Amino acid sequence: MQFGRFPVAGAAGAILAHGVRQGTFSLRKGRVLTEDDVTALQDAGISTITIAWPEPGDVAEDEAAARIARAVASQDGSVRVGAAFTGRSNLYAQASGLALMDAGAVAAANACDEAITIATLQPFAKVAAGQMLATIKIIPFAVRAASVAAVETRLETSSAIRVAPFAVRSAALISTRLPGMKPALLDKNREALDARLKPLGSAITFERRVAHETGAVADAIVAAMEIGADPILLFGASAIADRRDVLPAALERAGGHVAVLGMPVDPGNLLMAGTLAGHTVLGLPGCARSPRLNGFDFVLWRVLAGLPVGRDEIAAMGVGGLLADSPVRPHPREGMLVTAPRLPRIGAVVLAAGHSSRMRAAGADINKLVQPLEGRPMIRHVVEAALKSAVSDVVVVTGNGKSQIAAALDKLPIIFSDNPDYSKGLSTSLICGLNALPADCDGAIILLGDMPSVNSHLLDRLIAAFDPGEDRAIIVPVHGGRRGNPVLWAHRFFAEMRELSGDAGARALFATYSGLICEVEAGSDAPLTDIDTPEALAAYQASGNP
Numbered sequence: 001m002q003f004g005r006f007p008v009a010g011a012a013g014a015i016l017a018h019g020v021r022q023g024t025f026s027l028r029k030g031r032v033l034t035e036d037d038v039t040a041l042q043d044a045g046i047s048t049i050t051i052a053w054p055e056p057g058d059v060a061e062d063e064a065a066a067r068i069a070r071a072v073a074s075q076d077g078s079v080r081v082g083a084a085f086t087g088r089s090n091l092y093a094q095a096s097g098l099a100l101m102d103a104g105a106v107a108a109a110n111a112c113d114e115a116i117t118i119a120t121l122q123p124f125a126k127v128a129a130g131q132m133l134a135t136i137k138i139i140p141f142a143v144r145a146a147s148v149a150a151v152e153t154r155l156e157t158s159s160a161i162r163v164a165p166f167a168v169r170s171a172a173l174i175s176t177r178l179p180g181m182k183p184a185l186l187d188k189n190r191e192a193l194d195a196r197l198k199p200l201g202s203a204i205t206f207e208r209r210v211a212h213e214t215g216a217v218a219d220a221i222v223a224a225m226e227i228g229a230d231p232i233l234l235f236g237a238s239a240i241a242d243r244r245d246v247l248p249a250a251l252e253r254a255g256g257h258v259a260v261l262g263m264p265v266d267p268g269n270l271l272m273a274g275t276l277a278g279h280t281v282l283g284l285p286g287c288a289r290s291p292r293l294n295g296f297d298f299v300l301w302r303v304l305a306g307l308p309v310g311r312d313e314i315a316a317m318g319v320g321g322l323l324a325d326s327p328v329r330p331h332p333r334e335g336m337l338v339t340a341p342r343l344p345r346i347g348a349v350v351l352a353a354g355h356s357s358r359m360r361a362a363g364a365d366i367n368k369l370v371q372p373l374e375g376r377p378m379i380r381h382v383v384e385a386a387l388k389s390a391v392s393d394v395v396v397v398t399g400n401g402k403s404q405i406a407a408a409l410d411k412l413p414i415i416f417s418d419n420p421d422y423s424k425g426l427s428t429s430l431i432c433g434l435n436a437l438p439a440d441c442d443g444a445i446i447l448l449g450d451m452p453s454v455n456s457h458l459l460d461r462l463i464a465a466f467d468p469g470e471d472r473a474i475i476v477p478v479h480g481g482r483r484g485n486p487v488l489w490a491h492r493f494f495a496e497m498r499e500l501s502g503d504a505g506a507r508a509l510f511a512t513y514s515g516l517i518c519e520v521e522a523g524s525d526a527p528l529t530d531i532d533t534p535e536a537l538a539a540y541q542a543s544g545n546p
Contacts, residue, residue, distance in 0.1 A: 001142045002053040008041045014051035015141045022046060028518070030086055030141070034481060058142035061087030064116070067148055069136045071155040072109065072118060074162030079133060082343070082390065083460035085520070087138035090464075092343045093127040096200065097165035098305045100124070101134075105158040112154065113147035115139045120161060122320070126301050127163065132341035134161050164305035169202040172229035174220045176212035176246065178237045189235045192289045196297070200304055205229060212237040217250035221276060225254075231280040231303050239270045240283050247283040248272055256281055260311045264318030268295020273309050280309070293323055344442040345393075346463050346488065348386040349433030352379050352449035353399025353422035367401040368531060369449045370408045373541060377408035378531065381452035387412065389459035391445065395436045397422075397429040427500035434494050442466075443473075444494070446506060447486040452540075453526035454486060462488045465520050472518035474510070477527035483519070484527025490516075 003017065012035045019029040025044045027037060033051070041049065054060060059067075062084040069089035073079040078097070082090040093099065101123040109118055120134040127133065173193055175186045186209055197203055206229045210216040217234065224232045234247050240261065242248075248258045256276030261283075263271045267290075272283030280303050287294040298317055302309050352369055369379040376384075379396075386394045394414045398405045399422025406416065417436035421428045430446065437444055443466060445459060462475045468490045475488035489497065489506060493513070497506045510517065531537050 001055055001058050001140055003051075003140070005048050005050050007048055008038055008046055010038075011041075011049060011051055012038050014053050017050040017052050017141070020046060020049060026515075032521075036481060052141040054142040057145050059145050059148050061138040061141050061143070062089075064138045064143045064148050065089040065136050068109070068116060068118070068151050068155070071152040072106070072134070072136065072158075072160045074159035076159065076162060078163035078165065079161060080343070080390065083457065083464035085461065085464040087141070088464075089136045090132050090341075090343075091134040091136075091161055093129055093131050093133055093163045095163060095165040096128050097126075097163045098124050098301055098307065099127050099133050100162050100164055102158045102160040105155055105160040108154050109151045109160075112150045113143060115143040116147060116151055124298070124302070126297075128342070130343040130345075132343070133163070164307055166200045166202070166301075166304045167306055169197075169231065169304055170205040170229055171197060171202055172206035172208075172224035172227075172232040173204045173235065174207075174217060174224065174232065175209045175235040176217060176237045177209055178212050181237060186235075188289055192291065193233060195291060196300060200301075202304055204233075212246055214246050214249045214253055217246060218253040221250060221254040221256070221281065225276050225279050229279070231282055231300075232276070234272075234281065234283045235288070236283065239286055240272055248274075251276065251281050251283075259309075260314050263295050263299070263314045263321075265295030265298060265321035266324055267292075268298070268321075268323070271295055271299060271314075273299060273314060295321065295323070343390060344463065344466055345438070345440060346391055346466065347393040347395060347437040347441040347444045348389075348391040348447055348459075349430065349437065349444050350379070350383055350386065350394065350396045350447045350449055351426065351429050351433065352405050353397050353402075353419045353429045353432075354426075354449075355400050355423070367404055368537060370401070370404045371537060371541075373452055378452050379405060379408050379449045380412075382447055382449055382454060383409055383412055383414060385454055385456045386445070386447060386459060387414070388456035390463045391459060393438055393441065395433045396449075397433045397436075399423075399429065425502040425504070427502055427504050430500065430506065431498050434497060441491060443488055443490045445486045445488045448530060450531045451485060451526070451529060452531070453524070453529050455526065458522055458526060459486070461520050461522075462486070465518050466490070468492070468516075471516050473516040474513060475518050475520060477522040478519045479522045479525050479528055482528055484522070485530075486527070 011033050014033050016027055016031045020027045022044050065084040065087050066089055069081045073081050073091050078094050080092040080094050099121045101120050106118050117137045175189045206224050208220045210220050236247050240247050243261050251274050254276055256274050258274040261272045267287035268285050270285040274281045284296055288296040299309050370377045395417050396414050397417045397419050399419040415436055417432045419429045419432040465472055465475045466488055473490040476483050531540055
């Protein structure tokens, strides 16, 4: 790839390496310059610019990032690969669980070429559905094809990044008591474990409180095992001091095996892990009563994710096992989970309430949205594209012919929002759709029901570009220099969108917020193709689209 400062004349086709701003004129970094851009730069009095020229044998940054992301992500369905944008593709957890990383494979991939980077969470990090696991970033605007191929080869058989999902488990809690011990302490045992298990989808279904004696604990362990409880959690009235102490001895008497006593994690040193007839049995350290992160959490997460917790696995927890809070930076790990990057929650609003007025003006008394294309109603193509994308929630706004629309979308997991005022203009449907979205949506893609060529790949590209913190708050698809639909809007604009009236669409806000608009090249005319007339419908049906 060539890189440097070159004359504007002849720069069409090059990539703008640094953004240009002069007065009201501006072009963003990373734009592939067109002849019109060159003319506009010259008209603005700009004679030289810093650009990058891909050379034969180079792979463009987005293609390279997408290929590497697909290679590094497990194919077991536990990882969602985000669309690439500006040379970056993110990987997200499909379900709550533990992030598993092949550190050797990732390190080898990162060593191939300095232009290719893969950054991941720590191995065995607890993640929620939608949380980011890794990001692949191509540093320059293009990278050598040989480097991309080498990385793919190193990663293709490793499933280097995957998620072990938490399974629903029925746990047992056996607490021991000494004479004079207050019941409130045992209640605290239960409360602390409920708080850990419930968010992960599991629950305590067996509880027994017994004397702090080997025989009583052994009997309770057997009873829990016989009803299928797993894991079996033992909370002793006093800490385990030796393998011959009450809890380890009780597990052995019940016919089980103590795999390890003690762990190199602080707090959490005094943990016991063992098995009985295939059931996991854990002797809990006193810190398990605390809501703070401790060694018991590390072990519990692995058990619920179906991962082994033997001597070797627990021994490996020592690196990174010092969890004691610093007085200078209190509770650092609690903050990490709160701020963990995640897939943005983007809703989709599909506008399907209109009169099909241009169809009617041409003498065709039909609802175009239910006309068949490739054996399915037009509106169903649009909604299914949204459902296949990274969109979190799909709202379909109905009005005219709402029963027909509902029938066309039968059995799809969507939210219907009826607009009784649809005849008062497009804005009324837009407002209905926004009001039906969950309150915690980060943004919304506004789709038109008569644009069946818009596919899930384009929607994912819009979502990948969305980053309000980087002034990418309005994402617009373009083709041939023309802006089209759908448009992704950040939540911050919803209040102003609700103030629109008549047939005014949200595009009325473009002029006010031009600095927050990011254009995404669609690669086809899908964002420019809507079906408004009988002739357009017939031509589209004849073309074999979508």
